[in-house]
Amino acid sequence: MTTYAAIDIGSNSCRLKIAGVHKHRLRTLHEDREVTRLGESVFDGGVVSPEAMANTIRALRRFHKAVQAHAVDRIRVVATSAMRDARNQSAFVTWVHSATGWKVEIISGLEEGRLIQMGVTANEPGARGKCLLVDLGGGSCEITHSEQGRIREMVSLPLGAVRLTREFLRHDPPQPEEIARMQRFIQRELRRAERKLGDLGVRTVYATSGTAAALAAASDAKKKTLNTAMAKTASVYALTEKLTRMADLQRAGVPGIGPRRSEIIIAGAHVYTALLDRLHLPGFRYSPMGLRDGMLALMLAESEQHTTAHHRFEEERWSSVLELCKHYGVDAKRAEPVRATASQLFTALQRVHEMPRDYRVWLEAAAMMHETGKFMNYQGHHRHTQYIIANSELYGFTPEQRAITAAIARYLGKSRPSANDRALRGVPMQEQRNVQRAVVLLRLAVALHQDRASDVQRIRVNVQPKQVRLRITPGRTGAELEFWSVRKETAYFREVFGRELTVTLD
Numbered sequence: 001m002t003t004y005a006a007i008d009i010g011s012n013s014c015r016l017k018i019a020g021v022h023k024h025r026l027r028t029l030h031e032d033r034e035v036t037r038l039g040e041s042v043f044d045g046g047v048v049s050p051e052a053m054a055n056t057i058r059a060l061r062r063f064h065k066a067v068q069a070h071a072v073d074r075i076r077v078v079a080t081s082a083m084r085d086a087r088n089q090s091a092f093v094t095w096v097h098s099a100t101g102w103k104v105e106i107i108s109g110l111e112e113g114r115l116i117q118m119g120v121t122a123n124e125p126g127a128r129g130k131c132l133l134v135d136l137g138g139g140s141c142e143i144t145h146s147e148q149g150r151i152r153e154m155v156s157l158p159l160g161a162v163r164l165t166r167e168f169l170r171h172d173p174p175q176p177e178e179i180a181r182m183q184r185f186i187q188r189e190l191r192r193a194e195r196k197l198g199d200l201g202v203r204t205v206y207a208t209s210g211t212a213a214a215l216a217a218a219s220d221a222k223k224k225t226l227n228t229a230m231a232k233t234a235s236v237y238a239l240t241e242k243l244t245r246m247a248d249l250q251r252a253g254v255p256g257i258g259p260r261r262s263e264i265i266i267a268g269a270h271v272y273t274a275l276l277d278r279l280h281l282p283g284f285r286y287s288p289m290g291l292r293d294g295m296l297a298l299m300l301a302e303s304e305q306h307t308t309a310h311h312r313f314e315e316e317r318w319s320s321v322l323e324l325c326k327h328y329g330v331d332a333k334r335a336e337p338v339r340a341t342a343s344q345l346f347t348a349l350q351r352v353h354e355m356p357r358d359y360r361v362w363l364e365a366a367a368m369m370h371e372t373g374k375f376m377n378y379q380g381h382h383r384h385t386q387y388i389i390a391n392s393e394l395y396g397f398t399p400e401q402r403a404i405t406a407a408i409a410r411y412l413g414k415s416r417p418s419a420n421d422r423a424l425r426g427v428p429m430q431e432q433r434n435v436q437r438a439v440v441l442l443r444l445a446v447a448l449h450q451d452r453a454s455d456v457q458r459i460r461v462n463v464q465p466k467q468v469r470l471r472i473t474p475g476r477t478g479a480e481l482e483f484w485s486v487r488k489e490t491a492y493f494r495e496v497f498g499r500e501l502t503v504t505l506d
Helices: 040-044 050-069 081-085 089-100 109-123 161-168 178-195 209-217 233-247 248-252 265-279 291-303 308-327 332-348 358-369 381-391 399-410 428-445 478-489 490-497
Strands: 001-008 012-024 027-034 074-079 104-106 131-136 140-146 151-155 205-208 230-232 285-287 456-463 465-472 499-503
Touching: 001 050, 001 178, 001 291, 012 050, 027 050, 027 291, 040 050, 040 081, 040 140, 040 161, 050 089, 074 081, 074 089, 074 291, 081 089, 081 104, 081 109, 081 456, 089 104, 109 131, 109 140, 109 205, 109 291, 131 209, 140 490, 151 178, 161 178, 161 265, 161 490, 178 265, 205 332, 209 230, 209 233, 209 265, 209 285, 209 399, 230 233, 233 285, 265 285, 285 490, 291 308, 308 332, 308 358, 332 358, 332 428, 332 456, 358 381, 358 399, 358 428, 381 399, 399 428, 428 478, 428 490, 465 478, 478 499
Parallel strands: 001 074, 074 104, 131 205, 205 285, 465 499
Antiparallel strands: 001 012, 012 027, 131 140, 140 151, 230 285, 456 465
């Protein structure tokens, strides 16, 4: 049985979930959680404290033993809001790698929201229609408008319970002026969210993470199981007023809250009160699903290539590429032949380049986006392209995959990949050889589509032990410019692949 593990290093706690694949579905095998308050020191001083790091590493070492015990085939480790803000994030990432061998991905708030949406919609039948998803963590709050399992709009706000508590609530119980300042800040951020989300017209709201669980349990204490708990707006408002007047010890005694959540529940409760009121929502239903479930669902979708989930993932990933092209004024009709030719070359030259199959996706994405840099400046646009791709929100691309795609698109001018290049800093050393090979294929694809006035009808590739023959069949308008452009690439082809590239024009 194939087994996956997902680890979420959040601002308040670290969570582990291990699941096995049974009949194309995920079945939970093990879960663990540790409150580490990683974000407290970050939100105070901008860095993760040594104590918080040590606490988190201890939890991750425990997770590591569980991962080994379950013989996990694939693991993904992500860090969220606190790590996004921490100035010493590289030190933390290095320490985690040294202690466990794991590579930590620091994901954006929007990528966090996308994964949460995937986790909830994959496991909650009621969330597959028109609904709003709210995930209020320790450092940020992701609000997603979802319809038929697809994201309509999303916003990530700095309204995490730990962040707000550290920033605004210095006394216990908090003083009225502290609450007032925090409320003004919450309202300001929600106005921004309201402008982006627009008129929602939703009545179904799912909320995830610890704050939602505590509020749902305390608001609907009669329910026997938390998974069915519903927190109505009026009850959340009354509970918030009650908690605000209590000291920490009293809050800890409220059913569903407990001693660890009691320290930060006031801030989280005020966010939910303001959110429900401002967006005219009837309340929310708690869902135990979240970021880890989205990570697991994504790993399953990536590997189970014949499933509906995989096709939806590929469709949404490609939509994000096309959306980026549109945003930066790229003519998709002109870029599409370059993509198709790059894909054809990837298949035809498989025995020559020997790249993993994932590189087909990254090569095709680079082919579509290779002219985005012209939006900024035609001069040096390849450098601008690399920056845009590496720093843009691309659904389904991890930061490392974005770095690889960006590097493939970078070297279409006179420069060639070199290990010391800034463009390759986000690319693992073991991948740089594959990036160089993908660059060669993209350069050939671009060369074969030089001029709109010319017409390459088709290309044929013949791979021989010491050489590769490329035959170009021109259309009515000829393909002399493409023939000349491809011949300029033969020396670099020989340098990278150790084979001669001969080009003929039929």
